Amino acid sequence: MQQSVSIRDLTLNFGSVKVLEHLNLDIAQGEFIVLLGPSGCGKSTLLNCIAGLLDVSDGQIFISGKNVTWLEPKDRGIGMVFQSYALYPQMTVEKNLSFGLRVAGMPKAEIDQRVARAAEILQIQPLLQRKPANLSGGQRQRVAIGRALVRDVDVFLFDEPLSNLDAKLRSDLRVEIKRLHQRLKNTMIYVTHDQIEALTLADRIAIMKNGVIQQLADPATIYNKPVNLYVAGFIGSPSMNFIPGTLDGETFTANDGTRIPVGAYDFVTRLSGATKSVLGVRPEHILLGDAARNMPFQTQAEIEIVEPMGSETLAWTKVAGVPVTFRCSSDIPLHVGEKVTVGFDIARGSLFNAESEARL
Amino acid sequence: MSMTATIPAGTPMAAGANEPRGQRPKPFFTPKKIMLYTVLVFFSLYYLFPLYVMLTTSLKTMPEIRFGNIFALPTAPSFDAWFKAWSSACTGLTCNGLAPGFWNSVKITIPSTIVSIFIAAVNGYALVNWRFKGSEIFFSILIFGSFIPYQVMLYPLVMITRELGIFGSLQAVILIHTIFGMPILTLLFRNYFASLPQELFKAARVDGAGFWRIFFEIMLPMSLPIFVVALILQITGIWNDFLFGVVFAGNVNYPMTVQLNNIVNSAQGTPEYNVNMAATVLTGLVPLTVYFVSGKWFVRGVAAGAVKG
């Protein structure tokens, strides 16, 4: 597959602070990549480097096969959408869309055609003569996307575009961005700290921490086979349950002595001898009652807290001496103090080395 | 664990040795940069030149001034002119120098600053937390009033202070400074108090604290920054005042600015430029000290004065 964006050995220092260090990333043509991480992890910085808004300290950036490391943002073939929309407040929507093209000296007919196309795609034709102050947040963000659209570029960059919107609008626009990607088939690089956005939109997710990509993979892999404790804990809500203990051969012994057979686990690396490790299992992979009885591991647990969420119920209990949450259908009546049988299949869980935090 | 999740870059565009890499090459001297600093330095000279002239002239002797040039450094710097300006320069009436004016300015500035800030703080607090019918209207007129030229209100105020029996005294100047400092200071405190969390005030009320108790025990302890800003604004503003001093203070209480102007502009005989400049420096010393010591706070003060509610 043709590479659309390629980042080689990228390093960025602010003074003596290393923000990004020897970062490599290849993005295929038409791919939707999400850079995900908490604030300060370097994801927005990386995006700004790709856009050319930040000068890199070392390394190279290629876009569509061209080395753009020293190019101005406008010459890189990118469009960018910002969290604060960054619309020009004194100009109408139409002027906002066309300003860059007019400054570049494009013929008026072509400008009109491009603006019309963008307005059609984003369904903002009725808004063209309005000023940003008279638009809602969702409409503003559409216009901001439109401004990237009229540039007719290969790569779209999104810098937390939905963070300023309320929850309802956010999910609406999320779907719209996905639709846009399916229609345009451009390469899109999308920065967010919202894992739902990442999981729903991405072809591949790059999870970042302290300027380093922890894992780069498709959403299912990230969710089911996190490469380390950090990724495992970051993705998923409520987050994965962690049971600390010791792994020896095919048996995991929790700190309270509970033994969990892990023969069915698909090891990445096999260790010899006893190793301090952490067993992780997602709340929805813990089953209850009859279903639990067919699981390789099962135990008795007492329900401590019940949180009905409408479509499902979240329950808190203790397994192997540590707090564990599990998810079940809201049809099952659960009561505090009730003893239930819970169980899970280690094949769907994860094991991590407690010291290196890497997946075993 | 490898620190990056790299996809092997087996693509045809492997980097050549001369490909752009790392930082954009930036020449140290670009025409743009040279222009930028040239203009900044030019303007800096414009701003600094008077300070330089003031200081050097004040340290020269009269013959040196008469036969030398204005750029030259004093050959034998002496503070004689400073002493003369301070204690024996003539104003056309008396020959006591600036010292009486300095002390008058001190006597005017300190009480005016304290009174005006206190009243404005209470005003701002009442306007934010204890609004009553019409309070916003009074406030709007107050702000609008701050743009009215003083000359419009000057004569009636002379009559009022005369009626009160304080015309030509320090009390009159202090009163006038309190009045005309009120709009800007009230605005300052009002905006500051409005920016504090309202829950704090509500909680205090629920606890049964009254107007003054909340003011002194909750609001004041949280208001140090705005007090500093107000203090800077008032000290420099009142020290630099000329008009109110000349009208309301009376001959014996003339503040330093008025004395200075009299020494330079109404003195008889051959002008002594070194003494004049020494007097000018002395008068500017207090606000300059406030300015250099307060640094960023001064900027905050002038900027705060500019933002409207």
Added chain:
Amino acid sequence: MADTAAPLAMGAERVDRPGLLQRIFLHNVPAKIAALPMVATVLVVFVGCVAWTIYYSFTNSKLLPTGKFVGFDQYERLFATSRWNVSVWNLIAYGSMSLVFTLVIGFILAVLIDQKIRFESAFRTIMLYPFALSFIVTGLVWQWIMNPTLGLQGTLRGLGWTGFTFDWIANPRMVLFALLIAGLWHGTGFCMVLMLAGLRGVDEEVWKAARIDGIPTWRTYVSIVIPMMRGVLVTAVVIIGSGIVRLYDLVVALTNGGPGISSEVPAKYVFNYMFSGGNIGQGLAGATMMLLTVLIIMIPWAYLEFGGKGRRT
């Protein structure tokens, strides 16, 4: 204005609603007592004194404000007095130049300072310190620098540049420029601080968006940033404008209205008639004209800011 501030006073409305009089006088008593100085200032000074001045400007008061009503006589006399007309003309000429140059220089300096320069705070300190000094100090320093024989002119001639002329304070046709140089020295730093605050208030992402759109820097300033700074610009115009109308101390210190009456200004005219000319009616009429000028500046601004649809962003 701040409609966000919770009208907590309302919270005190209890079930047994007190009568109207009680509510006006007994409700919220400590707050009203505390606000008394403000209320008194507003009523006595900003309303009372202004009304008094306007009223007595229509009388023939001479040494004492006791005269009888004479309609617009004082105003007719005012505009028949060459000294007043010169003052007004000076104010218009000086004021428009000062306003334009202060804004332009203040803005340019702010833009330069905003270019991530080295020694930013040193430059800022240098530009703003004159603003901390009084107009009297400003006027006297520049009076000395512009002294024709011993100041800049004398020095440069002495150094061999015999054709150099910088006698503006002694030259009736140039004296306003002398005032301007001193006035700009004093006030441009302040304008720069205002503008810089405005520039720094512009969303950084707007700058990024403009760079991606390929808008040249100067074009970004002209087409995007300046329109976004409307609020700051208007505030600056109002503050600088009302300062210009008040212009008094600087003239007294620098030229004392001279040479002749060539640098007289209305504030000085008013002052002289009130306190040494023995013609209060004239002074009051002049003061009323000053008030009118300020209103002409203020009313469009107040309308823009607070009127209309109450739109404020």
